[in-house]
Amino acid sequence: MTSAGSGLTVLQTCVLSLLVFTGASQFALVGALAAGGNPFTAAAGAFFLGVRNAFYGLRLSQLLALPRAVRPLAAQWVIDETTAVTLAQPTRRAARIGFTVTGLTLYTLWNLTTLLGALGAEALGDTRAWGLDAAGPAVFLALLAPMLKTATERAVAALAVLLGLGLLPVLPAGVPVLAAGLAAPAVLYLKGRRGDGARDDVREGDR
Amino acid sequence: MSIWIAVAVTAVGCYAVKLAGLLVPAGALERPLVRRLAALLPVALLAALTAQQTFADGHALVVDARAAGLAAAAVALLLRAPFLVVVGTAVVVTAGVRALTG
Numbered sequence: 001m002t003s004a005g006s007g008l009t010v011l012q013t014c015v016l017s018l019l020v021f022t023g024a025s026q027f028a029l030v031g032a033l034a035a036g037g038n039p040f041t042a043a044a045g046a047f048f049l050g051v052r053n054a055f056y057g058l059r060l061s062q063l064l065a066l067p068r069a070v071r072p073l074a075a076q077w078v079i080d081e082t083t084a085v086t087l088a089q090p091t092r093r094a095a096r097i098g099f100t101v102t103g104l105t106l107y108t109l110w111n112l113t114t115l116l117g118a119l120g121a122e123a124l125g126d127t128r129a130w131g132l133d134a135a136g137p138a139v140f141l142a143l144l145a146p147m148l149k150t151a152t153e154r155a156v157a158a159l160a161v162l163l164g165l166g167l168l169p170v171l172p173a174g175v176p177v178l179a180a181g182l183a184a185p186a187v188l189y190l191k192g193r194r195g196d197g198a199r200d201d202v203r204e205g206d207r
Numbered sequence: 208m209s210i211w212i213a214v215a216v217t218a219v220g221c222y223a224v225k226l227a228g229l230l231v232p233a234g235a236l237e238r239p240l241v242r243r244l245a246a247l248l249p250v251a252l253l254a255a256l257t258a259q260q261t262f263a264d265g266h267a268l269v270v271d272a273r274a275a276g277l278a279a280a281a282v283a284l285l286l287r288a289p290f291l292v293v294v295g296t297a298v299v300v301t302a303g304v305r306a307l308t309g
Contacts, residue, residue, distance in 0.1 A: 007210065012211065050224050060229065128305070133301070140253055141257055145284050157254035158254075161255060164254070165255075168259060169266050177255045
């Protein structure tokens with residue numbers, strides 16, 4: 001985390017990572033506070049970036065079928081990465097293992113690196129020089145690719161990419177990704193109008 | 208103090224939306240259309256996120272070394288390369304292009 005030097009103490013930085021645990025929201029909050037924003041505006045921006053996690057939760061609750069008592073605990077780990085890994089699993093057992101291992105690993109590493117970063121360690125130097133900023137999207141691409149099995153899923157992904165990129169310059173951070181979520185109902189609606197809902201799912205190879 | 212307020216409001220808000228998705232009762236998700244929608248939404252969100260992480264620089268769209276790295280990763284995927292090879296390819300190509308182009 002780059003919280004050091006933006007006015008947050010080591011304790012505040014670590015509490016942020018422990019309690020918020022949504023990278024994009026944390027960076028947005030720290031950035032807005034560093035720029036002198038008032039706390040509620042800064043929190044609102046961070047909140048927008050976290051809203052997509054609710055939509056991940058909808059799907060994850062179907063896939064994981066967690067007991068009610070476990071849900072408040074599991075909720076903290078509902079993020080982009082755990083969702084991508086869980087969605088890629090073929091069975092419920094594998095999905096639960098994938099969610100737990102990814103969640104635990106990332107939660108531990110994220111909070112450790114936050115602590116080290118807040119204490120001033122910059123051991124890695126410029127991660128961009130090592131090309132590590134490409135690792136995140138490459139992981140998502142590799143996890144997402146096998147999910148794009150049908151024409152419907154491909155159409156949703158393609159429209160979402162167009163919306164996400166097209167709206168990026170004009171909407172506040174976090175909102176373009178949410179707007180891209182509209183690709184799902186839009187494609188379902190168009191498919192319904194064409195009246196070929198069921199067939200489309202078995203048709204392969206028409207990319 | 209105001210930083211603590213911002214941290215607290217963000218923590219409560221972000222946790223609440225995470226929990227909200229998980230707490231929607233299974234019955235509400237049983238209708239076929241809702242099921243399809245819930246299944247497609249993460250695909251849309253993650254696809255948009257992947258594109259943004261590849262082409263976004265703040266609020267601007269750019270084609271830089273990351274795009275080359277992701278293109279190489281896509282080729283590796285088409286060649287059915289293992290997961291770590293795909294990610295490694297993206298990292299190495301991005302670093303390489305960046306080193307070559309300064």
